[in-house]
Amino acid sequence: MSEERLNAIKAYYNYNLKRFNNGCNYCSVHKNEIDKWLPELFKIYSNMNKALNDIAKCEELKSENIRNGFKL
Numbered sequence: 001m002s003e004e005r006l007n008a009i010k011a012y013y014n015y016n017l018k019r020f021n022n023g024c025n026y027c028s029v030h031k032n033e034i035d036k037w038l039p040e041l042f043k044i045y046s047n048m049n050k051a052l053n054d055i056a057k058c059e060e061l062k063s064e065n066i067r068n069g070f071k072l
Helices: 003-029 031-056 063-068
Strands: none
Touching: 003 031
């Protein structure tokens, strides 16, 4: 995989990580809306896992990157 493609996947992961964290924070404040947003959070989580699987094919994953995203 090219470096450009790998960086695009990392950026996609970072985008989804931010959305996931924002969604979790929103749901923690608006508990009455969890049922509404949970399916979307699962989609975002699935996107994150797919991106991590692709990244893991090219380099070793670090827990810091999984938690905080990748520096580009």
